[in-house]
Amino acid sequence: MLEATVEPGSRSQSVKPWSKLTTALMVFTLCLASTAAAVLLFNMQSKVDLRHTLRQLAVEKAAIHLVGHHNPSRNNSIEWKDDGDQTHSQGGLKLKRNEIVIPRHGLYFxxxxxxxxxxxxxxxxxxxxxxxxxxxxxxxxxxxxxxxxxxxxxxxxxxxxxxxxxx
Structure with a gap:
């Protein structure tokens, strides 16, 4: 209930208490705003997690550089070498039986x-x-x-x- 004081000589004003509909709309609006804020925070956290994952992939790059050598005994392919001046390997990638072996599951480009x-x-x-x-x-x-x-x-x-x- 709202109270109002009326000064003598002035017209009387009628002050109505909030209706149930107004209260329900206000509660609904507050719930909607709270839900939107929670969704926004969740999306921001998801983006941070995705950025962290992509950064980690960039830091832990798996790469291999091989040099091919013609070997007449191979009919359909060349022989790959990993022991030359311009060869290197990192991130666990290895050359075995003329194939690159990727030792663990993951996302590779x-x-x-x-x-x-x-x-x-x-x-x-x-x-x-x-x-x-x-x-x-x-x-x-x-x-x-x-x-x-x-x-x-x-x-x-x-x-x-x-x-x-x-x-």
């Missing part, structure tokens, strides 16, 4: 670059005959024991490139 050195000059080229085309391919495949057996069908291609040289 896979990219690859292959540079080819091809000699296009042949004895036929000197006589003005067309030079033979050389097809160069670069394939990166992924294998996991969750794919099935340890055979060629268990590999999944994740990167593929094909170029032709000596045109």
């Amino acid at each position: 896979v990219y690859s670059q292959a540079s080819f050195h091809v000699n296009c000059l042949t004895s036929d080229a000197e006589e003005g005959l067309p030079q033979p085309l050389v097809h160069l391919s670069h394939i990166v495949q992924r294998w996991s024991d969750t794919f099935g057996k340890d055979d060629e069908d268990s590999y999944q291609t994740i990167l593929h490139s094909l170029r032709t040289a000596c045109q």
Whole structure:
């Protein structure tokens, strides 16, 4: 209940107490504002956690740099070397049986670059005959024991490139 004093000589004013509807609307608005604040705080915390995870990934980079060497005994691939001047490995990545082994589960950004050195000059080229085309391919495949057996069908291609040289 609200009380009002009326001074003598002035008109009387009527002061109405808050209605139940007004009170309910005020409580609803306060609950809505509290819920919005809680959601905002939760979203800010989620963004902080995501930033922390991405920062941790950047700090704990797993990387490997290998050098390829032509080995005539390999039919479909080159032989990878990890013991050269420009090679390095960090984050637990290792070269085993000409494959990169990733020792633990996680999020990895896979990219690859292959540079080819091809000699296009042949004895036929000197006589003005067309030079033979050389097809160069670069394939990166992924294998996991969750794919099935340890055979060629268990590999999944994740990167593929094909170029032709000596045109």
